[in-house]
Amino acid sequence: MQAVPLTRIDEEKNWQTILAEAVRDGHELLRLLQLEHSELAGQLGGDGDFPVLVPRPFVALMQQGDVRDPLLRQVLGQQEENRQVPGYVTDPLGEQPANVRPGVVHKYHGRVLLIAAGGCAVNCRYCFRRHFPYADNRVGRKQWQEALEYVAADASISEVILSGGDPLLLDDAALARLCGQIADIGHVRRLRIHTRVPVVIPQRLTPALTGMLADSCLQATVVLHVNHPAEIGHELVRRLEPMRRQGVTLLNQSVLLQGVNDDPEVLCQLSEALFAAGVLPYYLHRLDRVQGAHHFALPDERVGELYRYMKEHLPGYLLPRLVCEEAGQPHKTLLMV
Ligand SMILES: *Cc1c(COP(=O)(O)O)cnc(C)c1O
Ligand code: SF4
Numbered sequence: 001m002q003a004v005p006l007t008r009i010d011e012e013k014n015w016q017t018i019l020a021e022a023v024r025d026g027h028e029l030l031r032l033l034q035l036e037h038s039e040l041a042g043q044l045g046g047d048g049d050f051p052v053l054v055p056r057p058f059v060a061l062m063q064q065g066d067v068r069d070p071l072l073r074q075v076l077g078q079q080e081e082n083r084q085v086p087g088y089v090t091d092p093l094g095e096q097p098a099n100v101r102p103g104v105v106h107k108y109h110g111r112v113l114l115i116a117a118g119g120c121a122v123n124c125r126y127c128f129r130r131h132f133p134y135a136d137n138r139v140g141r142k143q144w145q146e147a148l149e150y151v152a153a154d155a156s157i158s159e160v161i162l163s164g165g166d167p168l169l170l171d172d173a174a175l176a177r178l179c180g181q182i183a184d185i186g187h188v189r190r191l192r193i194h195t196r197v198p199v200v201i202p203q204r205l206t207p208a209l210t211g212m213l214a215d216s217c218l219q220a221t222v223v224l225h226v227n228h229p230a231e232i233g234h235e236l237v238r239r240l241e242p243m244r245r246q247g248v249t250l251l252n253q254s255v256l257l258q259g260v261n262d263d264p265e266v267l268c269q270l271s272e273a274l275f276a277a278g279v280l281p282y283y284l285h286r287l288d289r290v291q292g293a294h295h296f297a298l299p300d301e302r303v304g305e306l307y308r309y310m311k312e313h314l315p316g317y318l319l320p321r322l323v324c325e326e327a328g329q330p331h332k333t334l335l336m337v
Contacts, residue, residue, distance in 0.1 A: 025300035046077025214246035264309035304337035
């Protein structure tokens with residue numbers, strides 16, 4: 001099996017061009033991986049409101065000819081998603097009640113989440129935000145203003161988390177403007193960016209972005225979302241290095257996914273590969289029960305087995321906290337297994 005030879009071309013392009021050229025069709029994705037005649041071709045489908053979207057640098061990390069590629073499984077829309085399964089709902093986290101202003105989710109003490117951008121660079125099939133009403137949370141200048149006023153009015157908020165969608169779909173100038181405005185709020189000391197864009201388009205980690213985060217008077221953290229060690233390519237490692245060197249804290253969160261990372265060795269390799277890239281594992285999420293994602297769920301006993309293996313094989317600092325979100329709770333729930 002061979003990786004798709006696309007990376008060399010992509011390095012010369014900017015991230016916006018790479019995003020514009022993302023694969024948006026399941027058949028094309030299968031063709032690129034020489035899987036158009038595999039059993040996957042007959043299973044294509046999925047939610048029309050949540051189309052296939054996958055940038056080519058991420059495709060280049062997949063193995064050609066492998067129907068079980070763990071990266072492919074995360075992004076290929078399948079008919080299975082349309083099956084209604086009891087217990088799987090459209091808003092499993094109860095975020096809509098915590099949506100205190102357009103674009104602001106304030107659930108936890110001291111931290112507020114700003115929906116800084118509506119879309120993502122990749123549509124992950126298991127995503128708990130696939131039914132989120134982004135249209136009602138459109139983030140124009142006016143919404144930012146209202147969101148910032150909300151943060152400014154609550155002195156208990158010491159950390160602003162840019163989330164989405166994916167905040168790194170904003171360009172560097174817009175991000176710099178937003179970060180500057182956040183930094184002007186005296187009681188905010190920390191800025192966090194939750195993003196998956198660098199995993200699928202490492203070119204998004206521009207020197208300008210790195211410089212902006214390093215130079216901000218806010219203490220900056222980037223929380224990546226990597227689920228499998230094969231997602232950590234050379235270009236990502238190369239571009240994370242200057243961020244870390246310039247004092248940006250790098251963390252990762254993962255989701256436990258059937259058919260992707262439900263393997264104890266893979267999970268240990270993920271922690272080690274992250275650390276080798278200067279990134280500390282932060283959270284390991286149990287899958288939220290979102291409609292359309294039931295086929296990624298693991299039985300609780302299996303989750304326990306996997307996590308116990310990690311505890312027994314990893315140093316404590318490479319063990320992510322196993323959590324889930326329960327609607328109405330004031331923090332993420334630590335799972336004891
Ligand atoms: C996960 C989450 C946070 C961040 O929680 P930490 O435990 O600080 O990482 C903040 N707000 C919301 C709404 C969240 O879902
Ligand atoms: S990048 Fe994150 S928010 Fe966007 S679809 Fe994937 S998991 Fe969901």
